[in-house]
Amino acid sequence: xxxxxxxxxxxxxxxxxxxxxxxxxxxxxxxxxxxxxxxxxxxxxxxxxxxxxxxxxxxxxxxxxxxxxxxxxxxxxxxxxxxxxxxxxxxxxxxxxxxxxxxxxxxxxxxxxxxxxxxxxxxxxxxxxxxxxxxxxxxxxxxxxxxxxxxxxxxxxxxxxxxxxxxxxxxxxxxxxxxxxxxxxxxxxxxxxxxxxxxxxxxxxxxxxxxxxxxxxxxxxxxxxxx
Ligand code: SF4
Numbered sequence: 320x321x322x323x324x325x326x327x328x329x330x331x332x333x334x335x336x337x338x339x340x341x342x343x344x345x346x347x348x349x350x351x352x353x354x355x356x357x358x359x360x361x362x363x364x365x366x367x368x369x370x371x372x373x374x375x376x377x378x379x380x381x382x383x384x385x386x387x388x389x390x391x392x393x394x395x396x397x398x399x400x401x402x403x404x405x406x407x408x409x410x411x412x413x414x415x416x417x418x419x420x421x422x423x424x425x426x427x428x429x430x431x432x433x434x435x436x437x438x439x440x441x442x443x444x445x446x447x448x449x450x451x452x453x454x455x456x457x458x459x460x461x462x463x464x465x466x467x468x469x470x471x472x473x474x475x476x477x478x479x480x481x482x483x484x485x486x487x488x489x490x491x492x493x494x495x496x497x498x499x500x501x502x503x504x505x506x507x508x509x510x511x512x513x514x515x516x517x518x519x520x521x522x523x524x525x526x527x528x529x530x531x532x533x534x535x536x537x538x539x540x541x542x543x544x545x546x
Contacts, residue, residue: 332540339395379413396423405433431461467497490526
């Protein structure tokens with residue numbers, strides 16, 4: 320079964336590298352099941368969609384060929400996204416051997432041992448924190464520590480269930496480890512009413528008591544209609 324569901328060239332729409340052109344390699348499967356998940360990652364499948372076309376890619380060589388075909392001079396990095404890319408560390412190693420383009424890891428921060436395994440291959444890292452999965456809280460902090468030298472930023476999707484106390488605690492715990500840019504990402508597709516906007520400002524202010532670079536950044540690619 321194919322471990323990569325999609326490969327395409329687009330604009331990074333999240334976090335501090337927003338607007339950068341990337342080749343996205345979307346891995347199948349995730350170990351979580353977030354309500355707001357918007358990616359077709361659920362299973363490994365027979366086909367990979369490469370810039371909109373169905374293809375059968377048999378191995379890392381085929382994946383590397385597709386990456387090469389999509390390369391343009393404005394490419395910043397290869398986004399390893401998902402699903403959860405850290406489920407596939409062996410394939411990531413094989414991809415790394417076959418390309419010179421820097422690797423950008425987008426992880427849900429729940430698999431620190433896997434992050435440790437491949438940290439030396441990674442140039443950029445985005446650690447998403449799943450605040451509504453408390454059982455992974457310590458793993459998330461460990462993952463941040465492991466990836467902290469990797470041009471890292473931390474991102475939290477702000478659903479209506481997240482409160483300022485949770486953000487304050489998280490920012491304080493992160494500060495004990497590192498001081499990465501901290502991004503509050505308003506959930507896409509919900510009404511950003513006055514209360515919600517005030518909460519965002521309050522969260523930003525609270526996080527700013529601990530961390531030196533706090534930003535509120537929505538998903539840009541959704542506004543632009545990109546993948
Ligand atoms: S961690 Fe990411 S890919 Fe996995 S279910 Fe949550 S939003 Fe979807």
